[in-house]
Amino acid sequence: MLTYVLKRVGQTVLTAFLAVATVFVLLRMAPGDPAANYAPPNPSSEQLEAIRQQFGLDQPIPVQFWTFLQHLFQGDVGTSFFFKRPALDVVLERLPYTITLAVAAIVVTSVVAIPLGVWMARRNNTAPELGANIGTIAGQSMPDFWIGFVLLILFAVNLHWFAPSGFDSATSIILPTLTIAILQIALISRLVRREMVVNLASPYLTVARSRGVSERALTWRYAFANAALPVVTALGTRFAAMLNGVVIVEVVFNWPGVGELVVNALKQRDFPLIQATVLVTVLLALAVQLLVDLLYPLMDPRVRLGEASS
C-alpha cells in the first residue's frame, strides 16, 4: 500500500512537471511578444529589449527553462509580469473562489443526481422516468457556456433575481454553480441510473429479497452501496476536472476565480502567471484524483483484500 502511494505521488509530481514544461515551451514558441504589453505606447526597440531583459526573455529557451527550474526547486514560481508580485500568491488568492465554485457544484450535483438516478432506476420504463430520461439527455448535450447565457438572461437580466456577474453577495454563486451542475447532474444521474438498473436486477438482490429484506434496504444498502463505487469515482474525477475546467463559466459570470485569471493572463502574455496557474491547478486535480483512487479500495473489499494478499 505504501509503495502504491509513493508510486502515485511520484506519478503526480512527474505529470505536473511535464504539464508545466509543455506550457513553458509552448508559450515561448507562440507568436507575439509579451514585452509589447508592458512597454509604454510606441516603444523604441531599446525599451522593448530592456523589458525582455528584465523578464529574462532575452535568453534562449533552454536557459530560461533551466533558470525557471532552479527557482522552482526553491519554491519560487516566478513574478507576474502584470501584477509585479509573486505569481503563486496571485493564483492562491484566486484559488478559494474556484474551489468554492467547484465544491458547490459537486455538492449540488451529488444531492440532485444520486436521488434522481436512483429514482429513474426504480421507475425504469415508466412515463415519468421517460420524461426525466429525455431531460437528462438534453442536459448532457447542452454546452455549458450556452446554459450559462440562458440562466443569465432568464434570472439576472429578465427576472433580476441575481446580479448578472462578479462576486457581490452570497447569492452570486448560484448561477455559476447551476451552470456547471446542470451538465454534471445529467451525466452523473445517468451513470447512477445505469449502475442501479444493473444492481437491482442482479442475483444477490433477488436472493436478498427472498430473505425478506425491505425494498428500501435493497435499494440503498444493497444496490446503491454497490452502484456507489463507480459513482464516487466519477464524482471525484468530475471534481478534479472542474478545478481546471470551470474557465468558461468563470468568464461568463465574471467570477473572480483561477479560470478568469488565466484568461486575462493569456491576453496579457503573463507567462509566469500562466505557469503558476497550470502548476497549481494540475497539482490540485491530480491530488484529488489520487485521493479518489485511494478511496476505492476502502469501499470495495474485493480490491482491498485482493491487493493485500498479492
Add this chain to the structure above:
Amino acid sequence: MRVLEVTDLQVELLTGTSVVRAVDGVSFHIDQGETVTIIGESGSGKSTTAMAILRLLPDDLAVISGEARIGGQDVTGSRKVIDKLRGRAVALIPQDPMTALNPIRTIGRQMTEAVRIKYPDLGRAEAKARALSLMEQVHIRNPAKQFDAYPHQLSGGMLQRVLIAMAVSTDADLIVADEPTSALDVTVQAGILDLLLELQEQTGIALLLITHDLGVARLMSDRVHVMKAGAFVEGGPVTDVVDHPQHPYTQKLLGAIPELGPWVDPGASEPLVKEASHG
C-alpha cells in the same frame, strides 16, 4: 399440515413483442417435512414456477394467475402477502451461490441481517451468536473467521452452506431450492445434498426442490413432478416415477442419467477457502 398448495398456476412472460406461457396450469402440494421435486429439461418452466410462487418475478415481466397458498395464504394476489412471508415462512436457496450475496458486505453482516428479519428483537450480540451457531449447524469450520470474511473469500460450496444457514435461520416452514447444487463442483454437490437431508431431519422443514438431475431427485424426494413445456406430464412417489416411468419424456430423461453410486462424505475433503485467496 399443508405447507404449500398450488392450484392451476399459470405464468405468462411478456417478452417485448410476444407472450410466452412459461407455466401452463400446474397443480401440486407439499406437506410438512416433505420434499417435492420438479424435474424437467432446461426451459421447461421449473424456475419460473418457483419464482412465481415466491413472487420474485418483476410485475412488468410476469402475469400470474391461479392460486398458490403458502401456509394457507394465497400469494398470487397482493404483494403484501408474500412480503410478510419471505424470510419468515418461506426461504430460497439459490442456484449460484457465487453471485447470491452482496459482494461488499461481510458474511456475518448478511447473516445477522437475515436472523433479525425473523427475530427483530434480537440484539446485535444475540443475533451474532445465533448466526455463528447456524454456521456450525451447516458444518462451516471456523465460523468466527468466516463470519468476518467477504463472499469472494469463500468457495462455492462454503457459500452455499452460508446461504442454507440463512434459509434455515428463518425457521421457515418451506424452503425452495432451485438447482442448489448445479453450479457446484461434483465433489461438493453430495455434501450439500447431505446437509439438506440432515437439516430436514432435524427441523421437519418442507422442501420444494428443482433439478434436472434424476439422480438428485431420487435421492432427495418423496414425490416428483416431471415438467415439460410448462406443464406436468407425470407425477407421484419418487420410486414409482423412477422405476415405472409412464411418459416417454420421463423415460428419455431417465435414460440420460447414470446410476448414482455410493459416496464418502465429501464435506470432509471440501476446501474451506478458495485456492486463489490463499495468495
